[in-house]
Amino acid sequence: VPFLHSVELISHSTAQIRAKAQVDDAAMCNCLSFSFYRKHKNILGPLQQSNILLQFANGHCMRTIGSWTGSLSIQNYILPITLEVFDNGDAFELILGKNWLTSVKATHFYSTDTLAIPTSSDPLIVCNQALNPYTPKSQKTLTSVYGPSLLRG
Numbered sequence: 001v002p003f004l005h006s007v008e009l010i011s012h013s014t015a016q017i018r019a020k021a022q023v024d025d026a027a028m029c030n031c032l033s034f035s036f037y038r039k040h041k042n043i044l045g046p047l048q049q050s051n052i053l054l055q056f057a058n059g060h061c062m063r064t065i066g067s068w069t070g071s072l073s074i075q076n077y078i079l080p081i082t083l084e085v086f087d088n089g090d091a092f093e094l095i096l097g098k099n100w101l102t103s104v105k106a107t108h109f110y111s112t113d114t115l116a117i118p119t120s121s122d123p124l125i126v127c128n129q130a131l132n133p134y135t136p137k138s139q140k141t142l143t144s145v146y147g148p149s150l151l152r153g
Contacts, residue, residue: 020123
């Protein structure tokens with residue numbers, strides 16, 4: 001089951017568009033579907049030129065159409081992001097790969113299929129919405145699942 005979560009893309013004009021993000025621990029870059037971009041390009045704005053060549057697990061290589069830079073909001077946690085745009089045949093809208101996971105210092109807990117992202121206060125807990133989401137009810141629950149050291153930042 002893929003790790004899916006709703007996010008918002010925020011353009012430089014501050015317009016927001018909801019997208020379904022797939023978190024992919026193995027993807028080396030963040031990607032945006034060309035059909036999703038084409039549908040929302042008037043809001044997202046123009047692409048920048050990109051020289052990225054993607055190589056897939058099956059060995060197939062493909063040049064990106066361009067890159068989009070803006071912000072991504074996940075549960076009201078906003079950060080800048082660059083997404084490589086390519087024609088994926090509608091396999092996904094958005095992929096958050098290793099570079100996003102690294103930049104937000106996310107920890108993936110496979111036993112609960114959740115991400116923990118440290119913030120200046122409590123960690124942001126992101127649930128896989130493709131499953132019955134595990135929703136921590138209290139700090140005590142968070143500590144019992146993730147341990148006190150993670151919650152201290």
